[in-house]
Amino acid sequence: MSPTLLINGAKGRMGHALLQAAQEFNLTVAATADAGDDLAAAMDRADVTVDFSSHLATRQLLELAIAERKPVVIGTTGHAPEAKAQLLKLAAQVPCVWAGNYSVGVNLLFALTRRATAVLGATYDAEVVEMHHRFKKDAPSGTAARLLEIILEERKLGAEALRHGRNGITGERTSAEVGIHSLRGGDVVGDHTVIFAALGERLELTHKASDRAIFAQGALRAARWIVNQPAGVYDMQDVLGLK
Structure with missing residues (x-):
């Protein structure tokens, strides 16, 4: 029942x-x-x-x-x-x-992100980009926060490794940082992309919700x-x- x-x-x-x-x-x-x-x-x-x-x-x-x-x-x-x-x-x-x-798809994204983080290692720079509608009150989204947790757990990094956007003269990016970027606008239900970028190639895992x-x-x-x-x-x- x-x-x-x-x-x-x-x-x-x-x-x-x-x-x-x-x-x-x-x-x-x-x-x-x-x-x-x-x-x-x-x-x-x-x-x-x-x-x-x-x-x-x-x-x-x-x-x-x-x-x-x-x-x-x-x-x-x-x-x-x-x-x-x-x-x-x-x-x-x-x-x-x-x-x-x-979302079932997002939870599969969590699993894939954990696997990709473990396989690729710190030579692949990890960044998370999320976009939501203009009315969302918190940032980053709960989904992005979980993606970041997964990456930090696999790389054994603390919250101090997070870079919430970048501004000014930040210096070269190090392997011991993880970027998070929150975009807001229109009526976007929820887009999330995890980027793993190395010298010579880039892997992107993306989920987009429309409903x-x-x-x-x-x-x-x-x-x-x-x-x-x-x-x-x-x-x-x-x-x-x-x-």
Whole structure:
């Protein structure tokens, strides 16, 4: 039997996409919530919460989920690294899928990026370029942040290696840095490119989204999966069996 859903952030762009996708897949939305609503009452009416609201609301959401012993799917981005580390400790107390991107294609991009980083090595300069619509409030995107994490993990580098754009006389690029460039404009749903550039050749891995429905479908797939899992933090790699 499919779980009943609480869509938190239902009035946002992703909220609308989730409501539409739930209807298409015959999933029951038992409750919706937005800023100012009684989130506890809404959570009580559903089996699992799918959250695409605000990073400012994540702590309250997780505290309520722990109290209610309810699984959650979190797609909200924009958390500062220190805050996210603390929130992940809370999230581990319930079954939780936390991902910056719920697209199947993007999660394959994550796997390919890890493989390419391991195979190519530091002689290939790594840069990440992402572009989103003019209304996006955070940068870099959650997807770009995850791509950067993967590259840093494989190369055993810390966050100090990141270069958020370049300006002025920066000197020659070193192999111990990873570039990130965030573009904003128009109605772009989400474009991500990972570039590995060496002397003599360049490899580019690109994913382009044209419809938010792909993210909504992936998040609902995660919601159906997480209700059968023990407490802990999972990502879409787990949901899709890519690990």
